[in-house]
Amino acid sequence: MATIPLEHSNREVPWRLPTRGMVAMTCLITAESSIFTIFVVAYLYYLGRDVQGPTPRQVLEVPIFYTVCLLSSSFFIWLAEHAIEHSKMTAFCLWWSITILLGLTFLFGTGMEWYKLSVHDHLTIRTNLFGTTYYSLVGLHASHVVVGLLLMCFTLIFAVSGGVGPQHAYRIKTLALYWHFVDAVWVVVFTVVYVVGR
Amino acid sequence: MGGESIPVGRGIEVGVERPARPTYLEVVHSWIVTVDHKKLGILYICNGLIFLLVAGVEAMMMRIQLFFPNNTFLSPFTYNRMFTMHGTTMVFLVGMPLLFGFGNYLVPLMIGARDMAFPRLNAFSFWISAFAGLLLYYSFIGGVGLSGTGSAPDVAWFAYAPLSERAFSPGHTVDYWTVSLLLSGIGSIGTAINILATVFCMRCKGMTLGKIPLLPWLYATLSFLILVAVSPLTACQMMLMVDRYLGGHFFDTQAGGSAILWAHFFWIFGHPEVYVLVLPAFAAANEIIPVFSRKAIFGYPAMVAASVGIGFISLGVWAHHMFTIGMTSFGNAFFTLSTMLVSIPTGIKTFNWLATMWGGKIRFELPMLFSIAFLFQWVIAGLTGIMLSVSAWNWQLHNSYFVVAHFHYVLVGAIVFMIFASFYYWYPKMTGRMLDDRLGKLHFWLMVIGFHMTFDVMHFPGLLGMPRQIYTYEPDRGWTLLNQIVTVGALIQAVAILIFVYNLVHSFFRGEEAGPDPWDAWTLEWATSSPPPAYNFAIDPEVASRRPLWDLKHPEDPDSAFE
Numbered sequence: 001m002a003t004i005p006l007e008h009s010n011r012e013v014p015w016r017l018p019t020r021g022m023v024a025m026t027c028l029i030t031a032e033s034s035i036f037t038i039f040v041v042a043y044l045y046y047l048g049r050d051v052q053g054p055t056p057r058q059v060l061e062v063p064i065f066y067t068v069c070l071l072s073s074s075f076f077i078w079l080a081e082h083a084i085e086h087s088k089m090t091a092f093c094l095w096w097s098i099t100i101l102l103g104l105t106f107l108f109g110t111g112m113e114w115y116k117l118s119v120h121d122h123l124t125i126r127t128n129l130f131g132t133t134y135y136s137l138v139g140l141h142a143s144h145v146v147v148g149l150l151l152m153c154f155t156l157i158f159a160v161s162g163g164v165g166p167q168h169a170y171r172i173k174t175l176a177l178y179w180h181f182v183d184a185v186w187v188v189v190f191t192v193v194y195v196v197g198r
Numbered sequence: 199m200g201g202e203s204i205p206v207g208r209g210i211e212v213g214v215e216r217p218a219r220p221t222y223l224e225v226v227h228s229w230i231v232t233v234d235h236k237k238l239g240i241l242y243i244c245n246g247l248i249f250l251l252v253a254g255v256e257a258m259m260m261r262i263q264l265f266f267p268n269n270t271f272l273s274p275f276t277y278n279r280m281f282t283m284h285g286t287t288m289v290f291l292v293g294m295p296l297l298f299g300f301g302n303y304l305v306p307l308m309i310g311a312r313d314m315a316f317p318r319l320n321a322f323s324f325w326i327s328a329f330a331g332l333l334l335y336y337s338f339i340g341g342v343g344l345s346g347t348g349s350a351p352d353v354a355w356f357a358y359a360p361l362s363e364r365a366f367s368p369g370h371t372v373d374y375w376t377v378s379l380l381l382s383g384i385g386s387i388g389t390a391i392n393i394l395a396t397v398f399c400m401r402c403k404g405m406t407l408g409k410i411p412l413l414p415w416l417y418a419t420l421s422f423l424i425l426v427a428v429s430p431l432t433a434c435q436m437m438l439m440v441d442r443y444l445g446g447h448f449f450d451t452q453a454g455g456s457a458i459l460w461a462h463f464f465w466i467f468g469h470p471e472v473y474v475l476v477l478p479a480f481a482a483a484n485e486i487i488p489v490f491s492r493k494a495i496f497g498y499p500a501m502v503a504a505s506v507g508i509g510f511i512s513l514g515v516w517a518h519h520m521f522t523i524g525m526t527s528f529g530n531a532f533f534t535l536s537t538m539l540v541s542i543p544t545g546i547k548t549f550n551w552l553a554t555m556w557g558g559k560i561r562f563e564l565p566m567l568f569s570i571a572f573l574f575q576w577v578i579a580g581l582t583g584i585m586l587s588v589s590a591w592n593w594q595l596h597n598s599y600f601v602v603a604h605f606h607y608v609l610v611g612a613i614v615f616m617i618f619a620s621f622y623y624w625y626p627k628m629t630g631r632m633l634d635d636r637l638g639k640l641h642f643w644l645m646v647i648g649f650h651m652t653f654d655v656m657h658f659p660g661l662l663g664m665p666r667q668i669y670t671y672e673p674d675r676g677w678t679l680l681n682q683i684v685t686v687g688a689l690i691q692a693v694a695i696l697i698f699v700y701n702l703v704h705s706f707f708r709g710e711e712a713g714p715d716p717w718d719a720w721t722l723e724w725a726t727s728s729p730p731p732a733y734n735f736a737i738d739p740e741v742a743s744r745r746p747l748w749d750l751k752h753p754e755d756p757d758s759a760f761e
Contacts, residue, residue: 020315020399027391031425038433038463042448049454126445129454136440136448 021174029181032144036185039140040192043133047197050128059121062194066109067186070145073102074183077176087166093159099179100156103149110142134193141189144182151175233317234732238324239303240628245328246295247699252335253287256280258692261685267673277669278352283334285355286375289471290382291331293613297478298327298389300620301417303628305393307723307730308411310402310739315395319388327385330378337374351375354667356468357438359449359460364442373442380435383428390424393417402722403740409761411721411744412484412495415502419509420477426513427470434463458523465516473512476608477505479576479616480547483569486623487551489719490566491558494745494757497550504543504550511540521592530589537587544580548573563717564638568619571646575611579604582657597667600660606653610691618645618698625702626716630728631709637701644694651687655680720745 047056080095114135117123125135155175158164164172220228229237260280263272272280306314314320338350351371353362362372397418401410438460440446447453449460488495495501517525517533525533551573560566582604586592595601618641625633659677671677715724724747726735743749743757 015403017399017401020395023398024316024391024395027394027421027425030422031387031391031429034426034429035433035436038430038466039437042437042459042463045456045459046454051454125440126447129447132440132446132448132455136437136446140436 019170021171022177025174025177029177032181033185036137036140036188039133039137040188043137043192043197046129046133050130052128054121054123054127054130056130056134056193056197059117059123060194060198061113062198063109063113066106067190069102069109070106070186071183073099073106074180076102077179081169081173081176084166084169084172089159089165092172093156096152096156096159100149100152103145103152103179107142107145107149110138110145137189138193141182141185144185148175148179148182152179233313233321235302235306235314235317235320236628236730236732236734238320239299239301241324241328242295242299242302245324245331246292246299247702249287249291249295249331250695251699253284253292254692254695256284256287258688260284261688263669264671264681265685267671267675267678269670272669274669275352278354278667279350281667282351282354282357282375286334286351286379287331288609289355289475290379291327291334293475293609294382294386295327296617297420297475298323298386300478300482300617300624301393302389304624304723305396305414305417306400307627307726307734308721309397309400309405309414310722310735310741311396311400312734314392315400316392320392323385323388323392326388327382330380330382330385333374333381334378337371337378356461356464358464359438359441359457360451360455362438362460363449365450372438376435376438376442380432380439383432383435386424386428387432390421390428393421394425397421402738405741408499409741409744412498412501412505413481413721416477416481416484416505419505420474423470423474423477423509423512427467427474430463431467431471434460434467437463458520461520461523462517465519466513468519469516470509470512472605472608473508475613477508479572479613480505482616482620482623483551483572485719485721486565486569486619487554489623489717490561490563490569491555492561493554493558494748495550496553496556497546498744500546501550504546507543508540508547511536511543515540518587518589518592521589522596534587534589538584541580541584548577548580563622564633564635564642565619565623565717567639567642568615568622571642572612572615572619575607575615575649579607579611582607595660597665598660599664599666600657602666603653603656603660606656610649610653615645615649618642621698621702623717624723625705626712627723627728627730629706629709630712631705632712632716633705633709634701637697637704641694641698641701644690644697648687648690648692648694652684652691653687655683655687659684715747718751720747722746725750 076095077099080092080099083089083091083095123131123134125131152175155164155172229241232238232241259272260277263269263277265271302314302320306312334351349369349371351357351367351374353367353372353375357372357375360366362375397410397414437446437448441448441450447455449455449457451457484495484501515533515537517529518537521530521533582600586595586601586604622633622638625631659680662676662680664671664675664677671681712728714727716728717724722735722739722741723730725739739746741749743761745757749756749758
């Protein structure tokens with residue numbers, strides 16, 4: 001049985017490959033981006049084509065506070081990444097918890113908005129095209145926030161109980177990449193729904 | 199596992215002592231819980247082959263129905279279900295599993311890795327795809343379909359809205375179709391992520407991007423296509439489910455929704471999907487043609503660039519499926535030109551294969567026979583593709599049998615032929631035994647004759663105006679004889695495929711021992727035993743060129759000196 005020769009050119013270049021977690025997360029983000037693109041295109045395409053109200057201008061309010069919460073969470077998760085890379089576990093837990101709290105606040109904001117829309121404005125997913133596209137696009141984003149929050153809560157529990165340590169910094173960075181993506185998508189959704197769409 | 203010898207020195211040991219023969223239950227259990235890329239690859243392939251037979255039966259039923267004008271072999275409703283299930287099955291339950299099967303098996307071996315990057319994700323992707331297949335076929339007993347008769351989806355494989363909406367497709371058949379495609383899409387995206395991570399992160403030492411064999415390169419390209427093209431299909435299915443279950447209005451024309459939007463979204467998936475399916479065929483040709491021409495592949499960098507180019511261009515051609523839907527003249531011109539642009543990289547590939555064969559010592563073994571047939575048929579399919587890309591011509595022939603003949607020329611003439619070539623080429627690696635040559639030759643010639651009888655002749659009823667998806671026709675149209683030739687050709691292909699399946703089973707038990715490297719090939723999968731041990735390579739391989747085994751066999755003239 002033969003194998004590959006071991007003699008090789010003398011150039012001793014260290015053999016480095018990208019980490020599989022980062023590559024896989026980038027791929028997942030690519031796939032998710034195209035799902036969001038389709039929903040965003042549908043939202044834009046159907047703007048103003050409703051045969052009955054309510055319209056976005058009548059009922060939507062710009063959620064500035066909750067948007068600031070979500071976008072600033074990207075900064076705090078970056079601090080957390082930085083902390084775990086330098087083995088500062090207490091600081092990591094602190095920044096990580098703040099990220100989770102900000103995410104929860106954002107989710108609460110979405111919940112309140114949906115409550116107002118469905119109870120006071122009588123806008124449901126069945127009402128008109130705006131309802132269908134709005135709830136599915138914002139809901140798709142919110143479901144990504146929920147997934148991110150669940151993963152971060154598990155991480156926090158493990159970090160507090162000692163299961164996650166500085167040796168897992170690379171996994172934390174992979175999860176943080178997902179969270180940055182969720183924030184970046186919100187920039188697009190916010191622009192489309194609350195700026196262009198109103 | 200105490201009986202195994204420990205590999206020493208430069209070699210990889212061949213004789214692994216097996217423990218006592220396991221019981222059947224243990225065998226089944228080991229296949230169900232496996233995370234080994236080779237076993238999952240074989241599971242994918244078996245899954246694909248079973249559905250190939252099922253979808254083949256559906257095709258035969260349609261061909262029998264069309265043998266005589268005004269035939270009553272199938273009811274119109276059953277006929278609708280047959281072409282819907284045939285199309286959906288062939289694309290999602292035959293094409294995708296077979297390509298993933300070979301990819302799973304070969305990509306880690308060719309890049310010298312122990313397994314895929316995420317073995318458990320790999321198992322998850324397989325089982326969710328297999329479940330999606332069962333779910334689609336459960337629709338036969340699951341609920342009533344269009345017109346309230348019988349079951350199974352009957353909305354064609356592209357399921358144009360609003361036909362697929364609750365108002366026009368009551369019952370649950372379209373729900374099964376939707377959920378099935380959603381799940382198989384999740385499985386496909388999982389595997390695509392896995393293949394990309396494997397190719398970029400698991401390569402053995404020395405395998406820089408310019409030294410990856412072409413098959414893993416093309417699998418990385420098609421995985422990228424899956425990420426950006428199958429995801430829109432998943433989004434489409436979500437929207438359809440919102441419409442059907444929650445009363446949404448995405449494709450509800452009465453509430454202002456758009457049927458055209460579904461067509462756009464579907465073909466944004468649908469056209470790149472064709473390239474997802476054909477790139478594995480190219481990948482296999484890239485490996486097989488050089489080995490049987492006894493020459494290194496001609497123009498490796500151009501081949502990589504052309505494949506990646508096909509990937510990108512194919513994302514911008516989807517609306518050539520929709521010329522008759524009523525676009526602006528700018529839209530028609532744009533999609534005509536972008537479609538024609540695809541022929542540049544595919545032309546580069548075709549000429550590079552020819553240049554690889556040029557002056558080579560061609561060995562006409564079965565994989566090479568199928569590859570040569572593939573080359574001819576691929577070029578003809580490309581030519582009818584250029585005809586159909588001209589929007590004015592397309593208006594005449596849209597949804598006619600000419601289109602059916604064109605895409606079957608690609609799907610059968612190119613993809614299925616290269617799948618057969620792959621079987622003849624890699625079956626010895628997977629099982630340790632050669633496929634029977636005499637049966638293989640019979641299979642090849644019957645397949646070629648049957649294929650050309652069916653799909654060459656099928657162009658003509660299309661030119662004479664026969665639309666696709668009709669369950670019967672009048673005798674005075676002049677289509678009768680042509681349809682009868684097509685049906686006889688299909689029967690010959692069915693016989694050929696049965697011979698092939700028999701050969702697979704027969705050779706598994708009776709085939710000639712293959713040995714580790716029966717074709718005198720050059721890529722890493724031939725450096726280990728056949729079938730490879732669970733760990734693939736006892737020593738992590740290290741490569742210095744694109745043809746590591748050539749370097750090993752010809753130390754006086756290694757490729758690494760020239761690359």
